[in-house]
Amino acid sequence: MSLDWLSAPCAQPDTALAEAARAHQLQLTKPPGSLGMLEALAIQLASLQHTPRPAVERVWISVFAGDHGVADEGVSAFPQVVTGEMVRNFATGGAAISVLARSLAATLDVVNLGTVNDPGEIPGVRRAIIAPSTANFCLAPAMTVAQFDAALSVGAESARSAKAAGAQLFIGGEMGIANTTSAAAVASALLDEPPSVLAGAGTGLNAEGIRHKVSVLERALAQHAGATTALEQLRCLGGFEIAALVGAYIAAAQTGLPVLVDGFITTTAALAAVMINPDVRPWLLFAHRSKEHGHARLLQALNAEPVLDLGLRLGEAxxxxxxxxxxxxxxxxxxxxxTFEQAGVSTS
Known part of the structure; x- marks a missing residue:
């Protein structure tokens, strides 16, 4: 199956509506710019949604789950069986993202791309099994071409379903033991920077654990030094869920659906999506600055200013x-x- 769809044109923001929204902000009963980023967010959403009255009442959250072969290298503080167990927890409502989605009255789309500890059929979980796990990328490419294509396509399907359902905002999340290692590998390759700049504690590694993680990443990057395009770097070093996020972000931008990006892993996917199709960038809003080491560097690379900085590093969206x-x-x-005129408030 061809990956040509990844570079197909994205929808275009409405620049005229952006200017109209900016002018409207100047007429509201407040000093210009006094609501800071709240003003900028409204203007951006008006432009992306092609409406003078932006809204994010209908939110779609897709959480993609997949296991990683690099877990065999001992790079996580948690055992690999947790991925499959958390898929069940998402569906039964016990995970953080489950609680948040209920609170927001958001659609929660849980997608199982393949776990070593397969939880089987679960109501509320879409089974899109590619394999129980990616390969250990220290030894071989993480994904075959067919697996990579499948993961990208599953993500795109979620974004297109969100658009068809009338969603006003798409959020992507992830679950997969060792996926901060995979994300750090992809980010290091995309940015051509050493893994020590991008690798962090993940699920809670101590300093020695992080040093081991960096050494694993150095081996992996040397193994795949011949991967020089963003697509090949993503295939060789990524995970099923990271590739699905990339596919989702590109498809969302192509269909004209604004995206709110989560933390370190999803921002790695966002960077890959933008490097594959630069027209994706205007469709991305950034939610928070993760405590995970390396996230600030990714935000810098994307020239992104996140909404929150709460020391979060859970993931899951x-x-x-x-x-x-x-x-x-x-x-x-x-x-x-x-407006000043409506309220009868003087401006001078």
Whole structure:
């Protein structure tokens, strides 16, 4: 199957509506710029949603789960069986993202791409099994071409389903033991920077564990030094869920659906998506600055200013979900405040 769809044109933001929204903000009963990022978010959403009255009441959250062969290298503080166990926890409502999705009245789309500890058929989980795990990328490419294509396509399917369901905002999340190792490998390759700059504690590694993780990443990057394009780097070093996020972000931008990016792993996917198709970038909003080492560097590479900085590093899309109320308030202020003329307030 061809990957040509990845470079197909994205929808275009409405620059005229952005200017109209900016002018509207200047007429509201407040000093210009006094609501800071809340103003910028409303203007961006008006442009992306092609409406003078932006809204994020209908939110779609897709959480992609997949296991990683590099877990065999001892790079995580948690055992690999946790991935499959957490898939069940998402569906039964006990995970952080499950609670947040309920609180937001958001659609929660849980997608199992392949886990070593397969939980089987679970109501509320879409089975899109590619393999029980990626390969150990210290020894071989993480994904075959067919597996890579499948993962990208599953992600795209979620984004297209969100658009078809009338979602106003797409959020991608992930679950997979050892996936901070995979994300750090991809980020290091994409940015051509040493893994020590991008690798962090993940599930809670100590200093010695992080040093071991960096050494594993150095082996992997040497193994795949011949992968020089973003697509090949993603295939050789990524995970099923990371590739699915890339496919989802590209498809969302192509269909005109704004994306709220979560933390370190999803921002790695966002960087890959932008390097594959630069037109994706205007469609990305960034939820928070993760405590995970390396996330700040990724945000810098994307010239991104996140909404929150709460020391979060859970993943699952939890940081993005936490930022949704602020986006809703930004829209409410933009749509509901009186202008100086309406309120009879003097401007001079």
């Amino acid at each position: 939890s940081g993005a979900a936490t930022a949704v109320p602020l986006l809703r308030l930004a829209c409410a202020l933009h749509n509901g405040m009186a």
